[in-house]
């Protein structure tokens with residue numbers, strides 16, 4: 001069946017020919033242009049609408065302070081309101097050990113004295129305050145994201161609600177997972193063995209592996225790609241959902257060739273086929289293959305996501321929940337994508353409670369797939385799931401969405417008592 005998306009991809013004359021439409025090509029063109037204009041307007045409006053229920057909280061929650069604390073190589077963010085309720089977020093130490101100066105000097109002071117119910121608006125304000133936009137990209141937004149997470153945890157604990165309730169209400173009790181393998185240095189057979197081990201451990205029903213040579217390709221990497229793509233499908237069979245990620249390895253011509261191989265083996269999506277910030281080239285690949293093109297983990301701009309979505313350069317959007325600035329900004333991307341009938345499957349890092357924050361996010365989003373990225377529970381900081389104990393880990397290929405206030409975990413109080421303030 002010819003869908004509206006197919007018509008938009010084909011353009012005016014091709015569309016008229018394809019559907020054997022009695023209208024002239026000019027009329028189809030005019031309608032298509034109108035559809036596009038209307039879609040772009042809806043996407044823009046979606047970006048501007050509230051994405052949470054924070055504005056409906058009746059009592060002010062004034063943030064006394066947001067601060068960065070450290071113990072050994074671990075960084076935690078604490079948000080405290082004027083009533084003394086505390087929210088926590090754990091950072092990814094591999095990123096925060098380079099970025100903490102931006103957090104301490106630029107992000108933390110901004111939130112003092114603000115009403116946490118205004119958090120959506122504050123995310124826009126912090127971007128322009130003191131010319132913070134000049135620091136835009138991962139270094140700024142991971143700091144904003146960790147502040148946001150601590151504040152959301154604080155609001156949840158103060159109001160007795162899990163964070164997903166503050167974000168709009170959960171649509172599902174469990175979040176399904178895909179397991180990603182990040183190797184490019186071993187043989188195709190080795191990757192299959194590792195994926196087998198991961199699937200046996202987590203019970204995931206979907207997998208992802210790497211293509212290309214990361215930001216470039218070689219004859220050897222392309223030869224490996226041509227072995228891996230059929231081998232993974234053959235090993236796991238037709239019921240496994242399989243994705244592959246090129247991390248910007250290819251040029252357009254090579255991406256089209258690889259994409260057609262993936263089509264032949266019924267892959268679920270093709271991630272970052274070409275240089276991540278070559279937006280037009282990404283669209284060329286999307287227009288040239290039927291397999292969905294995924295991307296966005298390096299993206300920090302709502303405007304560029306708007307372009308990627310409106311121009312259908314991506315069929316799966318993947319903002320990183322932390323690199324992009326947190327759950328609320330990522331929900332704006334989800335809302336924009338929804339207008340275009342596009343799914344969001346966020347990128348995550350495992351460290352810094354990536355799966356926990358993802359589970360809250362994925363539980364409230366209607367336009368997502370059955371499978372979210374899963375990288376285990378690599379954090380060293382001691383905590384337990386509030387109420388039921390244990391770590392936050394997958395069972396039978398899925399994560400149970402926490403139901404207790406805040407993010408639903410409790411850090412070990414003895415561990416927290418050893419934290420020291422980070423100063424620069």
Ligand SMILES: [Mg+2]
Pocket residue numbers: 245247271272297347
């Ligand atoms: Mg990726």
